[in-house]
Amino acid sequence: MNNLISSLKDHFFNVRGWRTSRKIVVFESDDWGMQRMPSKSAYESLLAKGYPVDKSIYNRFDSLESDEDLEALMEVLSSVKDKNYNPAIFTLNNILTNPDFGKILSSNYEGYHYELFTETLKKSKKSEKVFDLYQQGIRNKLFQTQYHGREHVHVNNWMRNLRNRNTQFLDAFKEGSFTINDNRGFSCRYECLDAMATYSEDDFNSIKESIEHGLRLFKEIWGFQSRSIIAPCYTWSKPLEKVFRDNGINYIQGSRAQREPISLNQPFKIYRNYCGKKSHDxxxxxxRNVGFEQIESGDDNIVNTALKQIQTSFFWGKPAIISSHRVNYIGSIDEGNRTSNLSLLKILLKEIVKRYPDVEFLSSDQLGNLMTSKEE
Known part of the structure; x- marks a missing residue:
């Protein structure tokens, strides 16, 4: 019964919006460049202190990408070709900076400081070639970077917790992390992950500045303007969309539900979006209409589940936009995580090109460009 209800929801969700006769597959992968759990030793230290980090897939597996992570992912993406002889491409949604823990500590938690993710990469011997691999992947049409945020931390709320000497955040800080699970379970709001959530006028002004600055950093680092954005935790306010537009953004990646914050103590306002819907601005x-979150889903049959969602998308003339976060492909804390999930990705890719010989792999910005062109 649950499978039937899920299938009906997928069909209903795909009814509205932009249509195409082409079989288009887009992979969107969030959090690249972000420092989550710094190391296995940090994970074990926090676990020993009683934090249920073993109950969160992001605390347990997600860390800064390594050379091996990128090389292994590139190998899998290269293993298939679409009708135009292009390999599968991942849209890697990039976090541009991470907190500079040393400078924040030196200020006694009074001032927020950050470092570019490229500097974070340089501090890790496992990640010395990552930026070069990114550029190689872009040249070979395996990767396309797009904008996820200047940071993934809600700066105002995080700094407030540090200044108030919140034990949870201080313990995470000591290990070089800005967030960990507590006994309430996973929550973007409680863990200060919802970087673009405007709970106050002060939040709006600082987040506006962060977005504008972050997009400038993106262009400086990558040499091109990001045309799409994905807000951390799918949480942002409608007034921020004008900020997106005024800074070169044309397309908003997202899930079926957009969460708009009202205040820290009130539930989010929920908006239902669909592919091709146009904002006020x-x-x-x-x-995203397909989930391929291998480590999160707990679905032993996730390849077939994703294939059914792709089939539903194509039935309604929709591109299959697949959500697959970085955490699925990281192996520095647990190598088995990367190995097993890349194996599933390879199976999925092989099956896609087998079932749909006329498939086309596109990045998010390429899809957006197609949707706004005269071709369809």
Missing amino acids: GLIYLV
């Missing part, structure tokens, strides 16, 4: 929503 003229931006196009690119909405």
Whole structure:
């Protein structure tokens, strides 16, 4: 019964919006460049202190990408070709900076400081070649970077917790992390992950500045303007969309539900979006309609589940926009995580090109460009 209800929801969700006769597959992968759990020793230290980090897949497996992570992912993406002889491509949604823990500590938690993710990479011997591999992947049409945020931390709320000497955040800070699970379980709000959540006028002004600055950093680092954005935790306020537009963004990646914050103590307002929907400010929503979150789903049959969602997307003339976070492909804390999930990805890719010989792999910005062109 649950499978039937899920299938009906997938069909209903795909009814509205932009259509195409082409079989288009887009992989969107969030959090690249972000420092989550710094190391296995940090994980074990926090676990020993009683934090249920073993109950969170992000605390347990997610860390800064390594050379081996990128090389292994590139090998899998290269293993298939679409109708145009292009390999599978991942849209890697990039976090541009991480907290500079040393400078924040030196200020006694009074001032927020950050470092570019490229500097974070240089501090890890496992990640010395990552930026070069990114550029190689872009040249070979395996990767396309797009904007996820200047940071993934809600700066105002995080700094407030540090200044108030919140034990949970201080313990994470000592290990070089800004967030860990507590006994309430996973929550973007409680863990200060919802970097673009505007709970106050002060939040709006600082987040506006962060977005504008972050997009400038993106262009400086990558040499091109990001045309799409994905807000951390799918949480942002409608007034921020004008900020997106004014800074070169044309397309908003997202899930079926957009969460708009009201205040720290009130539930989010929920908006339902669909692929091709236009915002008040003229931006196009690119909405994920396939889940391939191997480590999170607990679905032993996740390849077939994803294939059914792709089939439903194509039935309604929709591109299959697949959500697959970085955490699925990271092996520095647990190598088996990367190995097993890349194996599932390879199976999925092989099956896609077998079932749909006319498939086309596109990045998020390429899809957005197609949707706004005269070709369809």
